[in-house]
Structures are given as C-alpha cells and as structure tokens.
Amino acid sequence: MAGYPFLEPNIDVLKQIGHPIHQWLSTQQFDQSRLEERIFDNKFGLVDWKMDNGNGMFEAMPPFSFYEQWKPEPEKARTSASVIIGCNVGYGLNHLLMNTPDSHKIIVVEPRPEMLMACLGQSDYKAFIENKKLHFCPPNEDYLYQVIKNLDLQYIYGRIHMRLDIPSQQLGPEYAVWARKTKHLLENFSVELATLRLRQDIMVGNELQNFQQAMDNGSLMPMKERGTGVAAVILGAGPSLSDHAEALRKTPGHALYTTALQTMPVLQNLGIKPHFCLSIDYDSSMLRTYDRLDPEFAHDVPLIYSTKCNPDLVKRYPGPTLPLWTMGGMGTFVMQKHELVLDAGGNVSLSLSRLLRWMGVSHIVLAGQDFAWPKDRSHAKGHHAGERKIKFDPKRHQKIKNAHGEEIISTVQYLTSKREMEADIKKAELPVFNLYGGGAIIEGTHMVDMKQCVTKGLLASVPGSVESFMQELNSCCHPRQRLNLVPRSHKWSVSFRNVEKRLSRLFRKVGKNQEEIHKTMGEVEKFIKQDPLYIPYLFNETLDMAGLTRAKQRYEPQDLGEYKRIIKKVLKKVREVDRCVCGENKEQAA
Incomplete structure (x- = not known):
C-alpha cells in the first residue's frame, strides 16, 4: 500500500x-x-x-x-x-x-x-x-x-x-475516554498488588491453618445452579439500609436474603434476619464483629467463609460454616478441579453477587449498597465503622454526585469496588436492581424504590425455591474427601543446599562470574515457581528473586546474603505448607 x-x-x-x-x-x-x-x-x-x-x-x-x-x-x-x-x-x-x-x-x-x-x-x-x-x-x-x-x-x-x-x-473524544479507563485500571492494579504484596503471607497463612477445617466443613460444589427461580437480595451496610429497614422488615416478600458477616450486627439491630452470610476479609479486626453479634441471632445462619479468613473467626462463629476457596491462594492451582474457586474481588458485596450468579439465582436486588455517604457516617448503625464521625480528607476521600445531584463522599477503594461490580453487571446477563438510597450511582443496575420492588415482584421467588435452596445449602455441611498431596520440603532443602555451595564459589570472584551467577539465580527463580502447591505462599519470595534476576544490572558481594535470606524464607514456608496440607502423607516424602 x-x-x-x-x-x-x-x-x-x-x-x-x-x-x-x-x-x-x-x-x-x-x-x-x-x-x-x-x-x-x-x-x-x-x-x-x-x-x-x-x-x-x-x-x-x-x-x-x-x-x-x-x-x-x-x-x-x-x-x-x-x-x-x-x-x-x-x-x-x-x-x-x-x-x-x-x-x-x-x-x-x-x-x-x-x-x-x-x-x-x-x-x-x-x-x-x-x-x-x-x-x-x-x-x-x-x-x-x-x-x-x-x-x-x-x-x-x-x-x-x-x-x-x-x-x-x-x-x-475516545482518547480521553481510554485515558480515563486506563487510569482506573492502573489504580485497580495498584490496590490489588499492594494488597497482595503486603498481605499475601497473612492471607495464605490463614488458608493453611484453615485447610483441615475446610476439609471437615464441606463443599459448595453441590450448590452450582441451585438458585433457579430464587430472587436474591444483597444487604450492604451503607447508611441507606437504615432508611429501607422498616419496609424490608414489613414486606420481606419471598426472597433469599444474603449479607456480609460484618453486617450481621447491623441487621440484628434492624430486626432483619438473612438466610446466610459471607466473609472474605482476612484481617483479625473482623473478630470485633463478635463483640456486637448475639450468638443466638446467628446460630442458624450459615456462614460461607473465604479460606483466607482468620481461623479464629471461623472457629468462633456460632452457626454452620462452609468454606469458599478464592483466587490468589491455594485454590488458584490446587483446588480448581475439585471446588468452586471464586475471584472474590475487593468487596464482600461483589463477592456475594459473583457467588449468587454462580448459584444461578434469577435476579439480584442490592440494598444498602451505597459505595459513598452523604454526611459524616459511612455505615449504618451497628457496623463497627458506624459509630465514627468522618470528616472529609482530600488525601483519602473523593467528592462525587449522587442521582439527585447531591454531593456525596467516597474513597478510591469504594470506587474501585463499584467499578468492578459495574464491569460484572455489564458482562453478565443477570438482572441487577438497586434499591436506591442516595449513594453512588451503580451503572448497569435498574434503580428502584421500595414500592417498585413490591409492584414488580422483585422480592418474589418461585414457591418453595428458597426453602429448597437452603435445605441443599445446609446439606453441604459434611466432611469432604481429603486430597492426596505429597510433601516436597526435603527435596527442596537438598536442592537449595547444592545451589548455595555453587553460588558461594561463584561469589568469591563476583566480577568475573557475573554471567554464571545470573544464570544460576534465574534457575532458582524458575525452581521456586515449579510447584502449584507452594506458589501462592511464595508470592513475595518470587518477586524478591525477580529483583535479583531481572532488576539487577550487576551483582555485588552482598547479593549472596540477600539470596540466602530469600531461600531461608522459602524453605520455612514450604515446610509450613507440608505440615498444614500434607500432614497425613508425611511418610510419602522422599
């Protein structure tokens, strides 16, 4: 041409x-x-x-x-x-x-x-x-x-x-549009990677400690597509939930009510009882939920918990518990063929919407999903953050407009989760309705009020479908078959010992042996990534090794010490995985 x-x-x-x-x-x-x-x-x-x-x-x-x-x-x-x-x-x-x-x-x-x-x-x-x-x-x-x-x-x-x-x-104008989209994607990525980099050890450490209990608690696999004919409601803890609480209490319809574990005390105060709750947060601060939660209120409400949750959170829950394997941990590689492995996203309501879609519900109604707040309270009363008065901080907060043109306050994390939910809604064929209460506009949802919820039958399910769904969910709570996983820590120890001897010789003439050192470091990096059982727990160590192989122009004598530090952490973690996951198969280790 x-x-x-x-x-x-x-x-x-x-x-x-x-x-x-x-x-x-x-x-x-x-x-x-x-x-x-x-x-x-x-x-x-x-x-x-x-x-x-x-x-x-x-x-x-x-x-x-x-x-x-x-x-x-x-x-x-x-x-x-x-x-x-x-x-x-x-x-x-x-x-x-x-x-x-x-x-x-x-x-x-x-x-x-x-x-x-x-x-x-x-x-x-x-x-x-x-x-x-x-x-x-x-x-x-x-x-x-x-x-x-x-x-x-x-x-x-x-x-x-x-x-x-x-x-x-x-x-x-499409260039400005794509610049904005790219900026949002980079923000999402920075939040996701910062979370992984700083907290992956805690999350996967929790998963290891929860592993045997998760095997005992059961499997969600039988619930795939079991929500046919079920209208589902996701109850968030936004300020607008209090505004709709009385109407929902008086006119609950025949819907499946779901919520986050941390929202349970809010619902307890409002007199609304969900059918099940979900927890995806790994942080130990979640334990404070039990300071405000009456065990009697929760004793018959199943908790579906991410296997990355704090083990004490699961042990202390007064009702039935079912594990949910999520991406980024052991489930990513090890459980894919055996269990649902959910991309939980960065917000529990987003996780609930993805889980309910996998379960096959007919539609979803969002309530209390504000992703922002109008005055000085970001959550409904009863939530652990509901008692704090919040002052606008330009470093942490952003001002946006709601559907009424009013100025409301949000955060980067909230808006990131909102964008994730909007992207999900856009891709899925499942109708999503937003019982709107003055919060952020969720693109792709049908904005409704309580009267429309009733007249349009949004809280109505096929007769008997909710009861049947809950019977099947409760029947999932029994021990599942153990996985036959073989420990490898002994083999890894031998391999790393041999490599350390070789590197020690090469570092004696570090200037002359740059190429050989780089080659050996690269082989170690590949070795660390070889086994899917250990990859999630070694996330930080693989990045540290990449720093020695791909972010390094020239090796110095002190780099051998950095290498030894990384490998010491690798072996400690590999042994922990073997102990928690392969415990009963130790006799198979070479």
Whole structure:
C-alpha cells in the first residue's frame, strides 16, 4: 500500500505469533484508498496524517516538542513501563523505543484501527514485537487489565507511566475516554498488588491453618445452579439500609436474603434476619464483629467463609460454616478441579453477587449498597465503622454526585469496588436492581424504590425455591474427601543446599562470574515457581528473586546474603505448607 512501507512485515509478525491485535484488525473495515489519501508530507517535511478537517495532525506544531517529557528517569528506566494512549503515525512511540532500554516495556492502546494501521505502516517494529518490548493492545478493558497485571515487577522495582498522546486527542473524544479507563485500571492494579504484596503471607497463612477445617466443613460444589427461580437480595451496610429497614422488615416478600458477616450486627439491630452470610476479609479486626453479634441471632445462619479468613473467626462463629476457596491462594492451582474457586474481588458485596450468579439465582436486588455517604457516617448503625464521625480528607476521600445531584463522599477503594461490580453487571446477563438510597450511582443496575420492588415482584421467588435452596445449602455441611498431596520440603532443602555451595564459589570472584551467577539465580527463580502447591505462599519470595534476576544490572558481594535470606524464607514456608496440607502423607516424602 502506497505510503505504508512497513505495514505488511509488521502485520506478518503479528499474525505469526497469533497476537490479539491482529485478530482485532482483521475484523475492522478499511477503505484502502482513503488510508492512502490520509498520509502526506507536511510543510515541515514530516510524515503526517490528514484529519477530517483537512489539517495535518502536526502542521500546527512539529512532533518533537510533545514527547521530550516522555523519557523516564534514567535510574529506573530499565525496570519501568509506559502505557501509551494513541499512537498517531508513530512519533511518540518511536521516541520511547529509541530512548529506553530493551527491558522497558511499552504498551500501546489505539482505539482507531486506521491510526494503528498508519503507525504500523511507517516504522519497522518487528524486532521490538519479537523481543516483547512492544505490545499493541486491542481497545478492550478486560484484555488491557490482563496486560497491566503482568507489569508487577515494573510496579515494584520501577514505575508505570501513562502517556496520553496530545496530538491524537484532535481526532476525537475516545482518547480521553481510554485515558480515563486506563487510569482506573492502573489504580485497580495498584490496590490489588499492594494488597497482595503486603498481605499475601497473612492471607495464605490463614488458608493453611484453615485447610483441615475446610476439609471437615464441606463443599459448595453441590450448590452450582441451585438458585433457579430464587430472587436474591444483597444487604450492604451503607447508611441507606437504615432508611429501607422498616419496609424490608414489613414486606420481606419471598426472597433469599444474603449479607456480609460484618453486617450481621447491623441487621440484628434492624430486626432483619438473612438466610446466610459471607466473609472474605482476612484481617483479625473482623473478630470485633463478635463483640456486637448475639450468638443466638446467628446460630442458624450459615456462614460461607473465604479460606483466607482468620481461623479464629471461623472457629468462633456460632452457626454452620462452609468454606469458599478464592483466587490468589491455594485454590488458584490446587483446588480448581475439585471446588468452586471464586475471584472474590475487593468487596464482600461483589463477592456475594459473583457467588449468587454462580448459584444461578434469577435476579439480584442490592440494598444498602451505597459505595459513598452523604454526611459524616459511612455505615449504618451497628457496623463497627458506624459509630465514627468522618470528616472529609482530600488525601483519602473523593467528592462525587449522587442521582439527585447531591454531593456525596467516597474513597478510591469504594470506587474501585463499584467499578468492578459495574464491569460484572455489564458482562453478565443477570438482572441487577438497586434499591436506591442516595449513594453512588451503580451503572448497569435498574434503580428502584421500595414500592417498585413490591409492584414488580422483585422480592418474589418461585414457591418453595428458597426453602429448597437452603435445605441443599445446609446439606453441604459434611466432611469432604481429603486430597492426596505429597510433601516436597526435603527435596527442596537438598536442592537449595547444592545451589548455595555453587553460588558461594561463584561469589568469591563476583566480577568475573557475573554471567554464571545470573544464570544460576534465574534457575532458582524458575525452581521456586515449579510447584502449584507452594506458589501462592511464595508470592513475595518470587518477586524478591525477580529483583535479583531481572532488576539487577550487576551483582555485588552482598547479593549472596540477600539470596540466602530469600531461600531461608522459602524453605520455612514450604515446610509450613507440608505440615498444614500434607500432614497425613508425611511418610510419602522422599
């Protein structure tokens, strides 16, 4: 194609590796003659793109002035990444490619297929695509988030820069839209990774201590698609719950009422009894719930608990308990073939909605799901946070508008959870209704009041379906078959002892043996990741090892001590997994 000398070779390499961007481009419609007409040399003698108004993108100002600030700090460039929104004909992208090390990752999001074709047509990107420095991303939020989630090393050891291409914004509003979406995804990722990095040891440690009890408590697997004909209500602890409590108490209909464990004291105060409750929080502060919860109120309300919950929380619950395996822990790899393994998300109401959808309920009604608050109280009375008066703090809080145009207060965590729920609602076919009480607007839900709940039959289930559902749920509470898992700590100890001897010899002449040290460290990193049983508990150690293998330019004598520190922690954790999970199979260990 005239004016696109590199389009064919770039497209060929994308096709050869099965890149998703090739699939996306192949589904788009192009007018070849119009594409050829758009490319021209402007008054500066530079390749330019003719916009709909007849002007070139770079006729008012040459491209160089736009991109000087895009270069990352030299000291962190190797371990950082850049996400570009809008690629024009390649000026900003090429500036980054030429001014960053090979290890600096570059992600390009271009919502207009014709602009991506123009970019691919002007420069040879084959080498950058093949060595995985450059990644073109289709304009799809789910796919983009999966790409961003692979930037964990860049987040920890460097920086992730978002670069909105200013010239591209002349073409239309979609670039600002994708910049906003990308910013939200990066915020979600930072919250998720910070949680994992700081708290993974606690969460998986809890899961290990809960493992044998979870085996005794039973399995949720029989509940898949058992909610046919059931109308489900998720009761949150937002301030609006108090406003609707009396009406819900007087007109409960025939729905399945569900809630979070920490909301149980609120419902106790309001006189509303749920059919079951859920806990996903790992923190020991959840134990304070029992300070306000009457055991008699909860004795016949089943608790579905994430296996990452504090073990004492499960032991102290006065009613039946059922385990829920969640992503990010042992369930991710070990339990997938045996149990439901739920992506719990960052909020218990989100977890409930995903669980209820898996259970096959007919629709969901949200009540007290505010994700914000209007005055100085963020929760309904009875919640552990319901007694605190909150003053607006610009460092922690954000002001947004509710459906009535009133100013309300929220947090990054709340808004992140809200966006997650909105994304779920958008993807699922299950109708979700929001019994609205002045909180944040939840996109994709049908906003209703209590009168509409009654007149539309939103609290009505098929006769007998709720009772049948609860009978089956209670029948799940019996011990399940144990897994036959073989301990490996002895083999790991022997392997690491041999590697340490080798590294000790290499570090005696550290300057001369840089390549061999790097190779050996890389082999250890792969070894640590080999067994799915241990991977979740070794999350931090795998990142620490990656710091020694991929974030290190040159080894120094003190790096051997850092290596020994990491391996000591690895072996301690592997032994703990063997003790908690493989206890009865110790005689099988080599």
